Amino acid sequence: MRQEILDLIAERGLDAGDKLDAESALSKRFGVSRPTVREALKSLEQEGVLNAVQGQGRFISSMGSLAVERPITRYESITEVLTALGYEIVTAVLGVAEGEATAVEAKALRLEEGAPVIRLARIRYGNDEPLVVNLNTIVRDALPGSPAHRDWSASLTSALEAHGHHITSSVARITATELPPEFVQRHALSDLGPWLLVQETCLTTSGRRVLYAEDYHRGDAIAFNVLRHR
């Protein structure tokens, strides 16, 4: 819903101070209930995209007028990010293996060093271009059963959800980097330029850390937006 409203703002080219359609009109347009619309509008207000003026309606803020397409404060799966950017996605699984948590993984996931984990390496292609290299470390018991019987090209978020682990937030670190050299060599990924690295610990609704991901996003294809306040 939130995205649909942002799309509408972009589509209409609404600018700072322009008025957004009333709740009732949006509810009708998108065929969803008014509470659903209201919740999305509230979230956009909190993000600073909309200003509500008592008795007058909601207006595009001076910040919201710059479309915040992929706000980095929003937890989204890579599938969601790439789909929203208009890419056709294909996923290549490069490897999946059981292993023991390294110091870095243990710290991120609040495990003992050496605790059992599953490691999954994938490339996400958009329109046949490699766009995201996605290295995951999953707490072993969050996905029971033999790794051999799963389709690892499918959504990891959904697989975790099927076991009751609903990821609703994450703590992420963002920087610019190259791909790990051994990885570049093994998978012929040289000359794709700098990558935006998001190192992310994902938390479930109950606060459990089940997934640590290192996502390398092609800098020449993917950017994130953010509203910053003093």
Place this chain on the structure above:
Amino acid sequence: MRQEILDLIAERGLDAGDKLDAESALSKRFGVSRPTVREALKSLEQEGVLNAVQGQGRFISSMGSLAVERPITRYESITEVLTALGYEIVTAVLGVAEGEATAVEAKALRLEEGAPVIRLARIRYGNDEPLVVNLNTIVRDALPGSPAHRDWSASLTSALEAHGHHITSSVARITATELPPEFVQRHALSDLGPWLLVQETCLTTSGRRVLYAEDYHRGDAIAFNVLRHR
């Protein structure tokens, strides 16, 4: 105040579920008024770092337990970012010139293409290492007088403030990139690896866009943190 509290959490190694000192104790510890402490605590609650429990106090959240040192959602000058990371800062001014807004600058600053601007290029060094390349475009009339009479190595935020332009927010786009090649050549900045590019339009309290900055942060030295929610 906010930073002092985050430092205290980091110093004590407080973890998810740990209780933070009471307002009164923090006020005493830092020698500031309780309203000041309360405001900082509120902002940390909003960021999801602290959870307030009615009648019991404030607790470190599961997300806050991972220290969010440089939250990307916080508008900070480069000076603030680098100082907080413990660097001794030196600023080299590479060039300052009056010019006419390009299409990109005009769009970011809501000017007519060709409108008068000031362009300022700087390198910020931390402990003698070039860490941030900072390219600014300033709306010409925001800083009256001849550019020749200003000390451009000083804080640009402060200079704008002295003319009544208080920057309190920004809209930023983040990606990974190389430095512009002509810039690398002219200023001998090769082989410093990938850069985290933040393209940022800064807004004053009155919503005016006075500054557009392209900041290239050394990926091997600078990272930002963010809490993400579904």
